[in-house]
Amino acid sequence: xxxxxxxxxLGWLLVTGCLLCGGASAAPASVPPVSYGVxxxxxxxxxxxxxxxxxxxxxxxxxxxxxxxxxGNAVDAAVAVGFALAVTHPQAGNLGGGGFMLLRxxxxxxxxxxxxxxxxxxxxxxxxxxxxxxxxxKLSLTSHLASGTPGTVAGFALAVQKYGTLPLARxxxxxxxxxxxxxxxxDALANDLKTYGKEVLxxxxxxxxxxxxxxxxxxxxxxxxxxxxxxxxxxxxxxxxAAAFYQGxxxxxxxxxxxxxxxxISKADLTAYRAVERQxxxxxxxxxxxxxxxxxxxxxxxxxxxxxxxxxxxxxxMGFGSADAIQVMAEAEKYAYADRSxxxxxxxxVKVPWQALTSKAYAKSLAQQIDLQQARPSSAIKPGNLAxxxxxxxxxxxxxxxxxxAVAVTYTLNTNFGSGIVAGNSGxxxxxxxxxxxxxxxxxxxxGLVGGDANAIQPAKRPLSSMSPTIVVKEGKAWLVTGSPGxxxxxxxxxxxxxxxxxxxxxxxxxxxxxxxxxxxxxDQLRVEKGFSPDTLRLLESRGQHxxxxxxxxxxxxxxxxxxxxxxxxxxxxxxxxxxxxx
Ligand code: DON
Numbered sequence: 001x002x003x004x005x006x007x008x009x010l011g012w013l014l015v016t017g018c019l020l021c022g023g024a025s026a027a028p029a030s031v032p033p034v035s036y037g038v039x040x041x042x043x044x045x046x047x048x049x050x051x052x053x054x055x056x057x058x059x060x061x062x063x064x065x066x067x068x069x070x071x072g073n074a075v076d077a078a079v080a081v082g083f084a085l086a087v088t089h090p091q092a093g094n095l096g097g098g099g100f101m102l103l104r105x106x107x108x109x110x111x112x113x114x115x116x117x118x119x120x121x122x123x124x125x126x127x128x129x130x131x132x133x134x135x136x137x138k139l140s141l142t143s144h145l146a147s148g149t150p151g152t153v154a155g156f157a158l159a160v161q162k163y164g165t166l167p168l169a170r171x172x173x174x175x176x177x178x179x180x181x182x183x184x185x186x187d188a189l190a191n192d193l194k195t196y197g198k199e200v201l202x203x204x205x206x207x208x209x210x211x212x213x214x215x216x217x218x219x220x221x222x223x224x225x226x227x228x229x230x231x232x233x234x235x236x237x238x239x240x241x242a243a244a245f246y247q248g249x250x251x252x253x254x255x256x257x258x259x260x261x262x263x264x265i266s267k268a269d270l271t272a273y274r275a276v277e278r279q280x281x282x283x284x285x286x287x288x289x290x291x292x293x294x295x296x297x298x299x300x301x302x303x304x305x306x307x308x309x310x311x312x313x314x315x316x317x318m319g320f321g322s323a324d325a326i327q328v329m330a331e332a333e334k335y336a337y338a339d340r341s342x343x344x345x346x347x348x349x350v351k352v353p354w355q356a357l358t359s360k361a362y363a364k365s366l367a368q369q370i371d372l373q374q375a376r377p378s379s380a381i382k383p384g385n386l387a388x389x390x391x392x393x394x395x396x397x398x399x400x401x402x403x404x405x406a407v408a409v410t411y412t413l414n415t416n417f418g419s420g421i422v423a424g425n426s427g428x429x430x431x432x433x434x435x436x437x438x439x440x441x442x443x444x445x446x447x448g449l450v451g452g453d454a455n456a457i458q459p460a461k462r463p464l465s466s467m468s469p470t471i472v473v474k475e476g477k478a479w480l481v482t483g484s485p486g487x488x489x490x491x492x493x494x495x496x497x498x499x500x501x502x503x504x505x506x507x508x509x510x511x512x513x514x515x516x517x518x519x520x521x522x523x524d525q526l527r528v529e530k531g532f533s534p535d536t537l538r539l540l541e542s543r544g545q546h547x548x549x550x551x552x553x554x555x556x557x558x559x560x561x562x563x564x565x566x567x568x569x570x571x572x573x574x575x576x577x578x579x580x581x582x583x
Pocket of ligand 1: 394490
């Protein structure tokens with residue numbers, strides 16, 4: 001069954017602007033005052049005065065803080081952090097992947113840079129189907145075909161050229177040093193090398209040579225990881241700019257690697273790659289403005305859509321962790337993820353009904369269908385399949401500088417260490433972002449997400465993403481800068497940061513640490529972290545939710561800015577090794 005009634009609603013909204021739905025109506029708001037943290041709070045944010053960086057890796061955070069101290073702005077610091085993470089957090093930090101940057105200038109301008117990977121020219125709709133016509137996830141995740149043309153280097157170069165103040169080469173210096181001289185491996189990297197590295201890196205000699213010792217065991221906590229080839233590639237970019245990656249020696253390495261092993265990325269694909277500046281998605285919520293990533297991310301649209309639905313309820317009165325609040329949020333999430341599967345794709349290829357999806361009127365019509373006492377089964381909306389979940393292997397970082405500029409970046413190789421393939425002698429791990437396309441309508445990708453035509457593979461198209469770098473604005477000034485990894489769970493994780501901060505009055509550390517839950521329509525499961533009351537979960541079951549307790553979801557790295565400019569930050573305790581720091 002299709003989402004006929006809802007699809008029609010949306011179509012009708014597009015045409016009529018939903019005359020009958022009435023105007024926006026915010027809930028009777030018992031929204032509490034904002035909290036920046038008081039002594040009585042259980043969890044406390046990091047507090048600083050001038051500048052702050054929140055990232056998943058302490059070494060990278062320190063790189064960013066140094067740049068800020070030396071007078072670089074938030075874009076400079078973000079780019080330096082991004083390059084450093086490509087060295088110290090190879091699970092997700094990258095040169096061979098892609099992502100998104102959201103930027104709010106102190107002057108109040110908000111913009112985004114889309115450096116998502118693009119399908120190579122040789123890509124085709126059915127390239128991941130086997131002879132029986134079934135999607136083969138090995139091809140889309142671990143083969144040379146898994147990689148889209150990387151965007152990170154172009155994205156960072158564009159960001160610095162348009163909004164930075166320091167030369168790109170200067171911002172590469174710390175990363176070059178970390179790669180050339182090595183750094184001491186922390187628990188998080190050691191664990192991921194042991195668990196995932198073996199699966200994806202060991203079978204590729206160039207990858208094995210970097211991350212594994214001569215005896216075939218991965219580097220361990222406390223040992224030094226030196227990446228000479230990666231240092232050379234970074235040095236080339238410092239000397240020649242992004243051209244080194246897209247036209248020069250690194251392009252040669254990538255194209256040769258692909259040609260030798262049945263991959264598609266050619267030198268022409270690399271030369272043709274462009275990072276693009278796009279207008280952010282925006283919305284309002286209880287008097288706040290929210291900016292987030294537009295398509296090819298689905299994140300911004302669906303965060304705004306869900307918040308618009310939630311505005312019709314009094315979440316604050318229901319209370320954090322109450323069965324009522326979780327029920328409303330889970331139901332709203334189902335509607336959003338159903339729309340995602342139908343309407344979202346690369347805006348350069350498909351017309352995304354952006355205005356309708358983010359309209360208050362459409363949200364109100366959905367809100368009216370939510371029954372607090374009885375969950376609507378996902379099967380009554382559209383049939384689906386179960387799919388496995390992966391761990392948090394994208395990465396987000398947030399930066400705020402002394403002038404009040406705010407930057408949120410989420411970028412990734414997709415799953416842990418991407419395809420596991422290092423391109424020739426470049427030291428650069430390649431992404432497996434092609435799995436984010438819909439390989440076959442209705443067949444779930446690694447995050448259990450389904451899609452159709454809008455997200456089908458086409459040459460030069462960008463796969464649909466959930467990455468949602470987000471900035472909430474209060475009275476015209478950046479207030480909350482946040483984002484997360486987590487595949488499909490990114491959208492709901494960022495949503496909960498916003499709701500916890502606004503509706504439940506939590507300080508940024510409490511909002512981060514609070515247990516999370518997630519519903520993505522298909523599979524029909526309400527996934528919850530440990531920490532919710534068993535009584536609440538029983539109540540939710542009795543209201544028709546299929547509750548499943550899951551491992552940690554997401555890893556937010558957030559900064560909240562008080563009206564007096566004081567910075568409050570929090571790294572997610574779900575990621576050991578993460579650090580928020582400033583000066
Ligand atoms: O763009 C996306 O939505 C995914 N490739 C993000 C992957 C991710 O968050 C991995 N962590 N679980």
